Amino acid sequence: MRDILYRYAIFCAIILCMSFGSVAFAEDTGVFDVNAFGTLERPVSQFDHDAHMEYPEIDEDCSVCHHVYEDGKLVEGESSEDQACSDCHTIKAQGSQPGLRTAYHDQCKGCHIDMKKGPVACGECHVR
Ligand code: HEC
Ligand code: HEC
Ligand code: HEC
Ligand code: HEC
Numbered sequence: 828m829r830d831i832l833y834r835y836a837i838f839c840a841i842i843l844c845m846s847f848g849s850v851a852f853a854e855d856t857g858v859f860d861v862n863a864f865g866t867l868e869r870p871v872s873q874f875d876h877d878a879h880m881e882y883p884e885i886d887e888d889c890s891v892c893h894h895v896y897e898d899g900k901l902v903e904g905e906s907s908e909d910q911a912c913s914d915c916h917t918i919k920a921q922g923s924q925p926g927l928r929t930a931y932h933d934q935c936k937g938c939h940i941d942m943k944k945g946p947v948a949c950g951e952c953h954v955r
Pocket of ligand 2: 891
């Protein structure tokens with residue numbers, strides 16, 4: 828009987844360690860809502876939201892990234908900052924609306940390429 832209790836205590840201790848471990852090592856996703864991806868293949872991307880607001884290409888205009896479309900047309904000046912990208916962009920693309928991963932990549936890299944500023948290589952955003 829004592830043996831069983833002893834084993835049970837060790838079993839509980841292991842489970843406890845595992846659950847604390849996963850909390851301690853859970854990745855900080857920053858502003859990103861990455862739940863829709865499930866298990867991540869890469870470390871979450873670097874992104875300084877505040878710093879981006881100051882860049883002249885953005886100049887506090889939330890709708891540059893948090894856009895709103897109506898009948899496939901961009902609604903100027905209207906912003907969807909209260910919604911996650913994944914609220915509209917599903918994992919798979921829907922017609923001309925890109926899937927979630929492409930949505931992030933095209934928006935982030937797209938601007939960096941246009942501006943010839945900011946990272947475009949995988950490892951520069953997904954830093955290990
Ligand atoms: C400009 C920054 C940037 C670059 C460059 C970039 N990514 Fe991403 N990527 C993101 C962001 C932002 C997300 C969404 C948040 C997250 O998961 O990090 C994302 C999501 C992903 C995801 C889905 C989430 C996951 O981890 O499973 C994968 C896979 C991925 N990127 C792979 C790549 C690969 C491969 C490259 C190079 C070909 C690359 N990325 C280049 C910013 C970048
Ligand atoms: C350079 C692109 C960009 C601009 C410009 C931008 N955001 Fe964001 N913001 C993001 C991304 C990307 C996320 C993560 C969304 C996701 O993963 O679903 C985010 C997340 C957020 C969130 C939710 C996460 C959190 O921190 O609680 C809020 C609120 C937010 N942004 C507000 C704003 C406001 C207000 C502005 C304008 C002053 C703004 N954003 C401008 C890219 C941007
Ligand atoms: C309220 C819904 C909604 C939200 C929230 C949203 N999008 Fe979109 N997005 C759309 C729709 C609809 C389209 C497709 C327009 C079309 O049919 O051409 C689109 C198109 C895009 C495109 C391709 C066209 C372009 O603008 O370059 C990218 C990239 C993109 N979204 C990235 C993002 C990212 C990143 C976020 C989060 C910061 C986000 N979207 C949040 C609805 C949304
Ligand atoms: C509308 C333009 C624009 C968009 C959209 C944008 N960026 Fe940037 N980003 C910049 C510019 C401009 C710089 C370079 C700033 C400098 O070096 O002066 C930059 C720099 C960066 C850097 C380098 C560190 C820093 O903050 O200076 C990272 C990392 C980065 N961006 C990640 C992202 C990710 C991830 C996204 C998408 C969620 C994103 N960016 C969307 C314009 C943009």
